[in-house]
Amino acid sequence: MAGERYGRKLEHLLALPVTRGEIVLTKFAAGVLTLTLGTALGLVITGIPVLFLPTPPGLTLPVVAQTYLQWWSVFLTVYALAFLAGTMAGNFRSAVLCCAALEFAPFCLALAAVAVLMTFGVDPGRRYLWQIFHYGQFLTPVVLVQRSFGWESTALMLLTSLAALAAAVWVFHVAPFEKNGEFFAFGNSHALQGTAFGAVAAVVVNWTVYRRVLGGKPNWLVGLAVLIVAFAAAFQATRFVARKGAN
């Protein structure tokens, strides 16, 4: 959708007698249908041997079906978040960034919080920091693929998907649909890229400086300076690259 918007292919569609809600829901439904059919096909292919061939104890059709349902819910969530990113971003590159931010930002924020708290010497025993890191993982739907979770996670994923879809419909309705990567709420894509790279660079540099250079002896003033300098440098570098690209 972001690619269509950037290439101005969305314009003709928007000039047709359909509401923006209808456009976005139809596009979403097409993706969900593909996802559902793919999962159902997988279930059939896996289910036939389970039904008719000798299998290890405990591997029954309901167990396989539950696994597929959970995977389907995880992929649905990932898709819904990516779809939301597509409605917000003004071009493909911004959409990818925004999608990555939606999928991984909560975990990255948890990681950043751990890094900052370590820098400031909070919780020297790292008992609570480890807990933040541990639970932060569960904020990213992709992590769920690697683990075994119950029905709660499926319900949570479905709720997240619905919330993402509702947000996408709203964003698509209010979005200005202008070229050059305008976001509806975040300024433009270059600023978002700068912020994303700046944040990542700040965390990485800060962590590296303390773990490798200063030997893990934190000083909060130095830590703050490292964060600011790294962030500003990455932000400016991104803007410079973006301007060069624009010219």
Add this chain to the structure above:
Amino acid sequence: MAMAIEARGLQKRFGQCWVLRGLDLKVPRGSIYGLVGRNGAGKTTLLRILLGIIWPDDGEVFVDGVSIGKSDAEWKGSIGYVPDVPDVYYNLRVSDFFALGKRFYSKWDEETMTRLTGLLGLPLKRRLRELARGQRTLAALVFAVSHHPSYLFLDEPTAGLDPLVRREVLKLVLEEAAERGTTVIYSTHILADLERACDRIGLLAGGRIAVEKALDDIKAGARRIQVVWEGEPPEDPRTAIPAGEPLSCLWF
């Protein structure tokens, strides 16, 4: 005179760049309104605002006296639109493209579509991506007029087309306007097209409609004077113009 489309105080900026600065526009019903201006003057932006594709930062658009606001769909059933870049639905066959129109528009006229397709020689079985740019424009035009819209928006539809295709496009637009009283807003750089098709011209400059006149009035106000000198021309050629001639533009 009843206004089909009216814009009041439209303002629009992209980042720090103001494109429209309090633009007012009045398009009479049944007229073919030519929108001219330099590259980047804001013609496409204005059309996109009038179509409700993007929204102005300030100002309002009225269609038949009713503000369109941010409403969707309803009034779009009565408009036809040909974008300057007709790169839509690349993978569709021409026939599927028109089938799409049939689904969207309740007033879709299959007979008109068939007649125009045959007249313009559009290959129904071929995909849009396989067509030349001119053919894609023609397909977009057939799509736009086959439901007999009350308002037709054309964004530089003849730019880059060969003279024959240009003539076909203009002919189609003129026919539609003459037979059904369609109100047309026609954005173009090509002055010959304006002269041939439009009855009213709006010049977009500085984010506003700088000049808006009937084509006949513009023609009546324009004079060409040919001056021949014996020997070297004077340093300031303006001295050769008879006194009392009102001048707004002078070219040498």
